[in-house]
Amino acid sequence: MITYITGGARSGKSRYAQEIALRLSSWPVYIATAHIWDEDFGKRVDRHKHERGPEWTSIESEQNIHLLPIEEKVAVIDCVTLWLTNLFMSNDQDIEKSLAAFKAEIDGIAQKEGTFIIISNEIGMGVHAETDMGRKFTDLQGWANQYVAAKADEAIFMVSGLPLILKKSL
Known part of the structure; x- marks a missing residue:
């Protein structure tokens, strides 16, 4: 099951x-992509x-999240923006290659x-965005978000600390 949570900063x-x-x-996994x-x-x-308690297992991985040992776990993947930045930079800022890698x-x-x-x-x-790179990344982020939302069982938009349910599993 995939739950997708999106929203603005803070x-x-x-x-x-x-x-x-x-x-x-009781023992969730936190995957940091930064x-x-x-x-x-x-x-x-x-x-x-420091804010997360001892019950959390933390894994730091900038890419290849799908290869991590998260089978049959509850895992928070935080976040797509930083993950995409890693892919974007390692693919020479090529939107198509970065999006293909992300979708895979x-x-x-x-x-x-x-x-x-x-x-x-x-x-x-x-x-x-003021720069060409910023505009390219904004486009990449938008397409990546659409892809995750389409694949997700649930999609939630956060506004001012409140969840707005966009898509709910049956």
């Missing part, structure tokens, strides 16, 4: 995803690690038994 996506995971499992680009971001990652990973996850809560950002709802 909308409560990660908190809500973690609450769902803890309701479903590449630590600078010291400030590293401190932010450390703060997030989502398809791999969808074939596994387990509950996978995938978090993303809605970056296309804000200001139009």
Whole structure:
């Protein structure tokens, strides 16, 4: 089962995803997709690690999420935006290659038994990107989000800490 949670910055996506995971499992897995680009971001990652309790198993992986040992687990994958950034940069900022790689990973996850809560950002709802690379990435993010939402059993949009259910499994 895939639950997709999206929304803007500080909308409560990660908190809500973690609450769902803890309701479903006493020992959930947290998959961090971030590449630590600078010291400030590293401190932010450390703060997030500290906020999660000892019941969480953390796995850090920038790509190949579908190859991780998450079969029959409840796993929070946080987040698509950072994961896509890794793919985008490793594919020389080629949208088609990056999207194909991302779709292959989502398809791999969808074939596994387990509950996978995938978090993303809605970056296309804000200001139009100023750079060519920013516009390309915004397009990539939008197409990736559509793909995950289509594959998901449930889709949730977070606004001001509140979940808006877009798609619900039967």
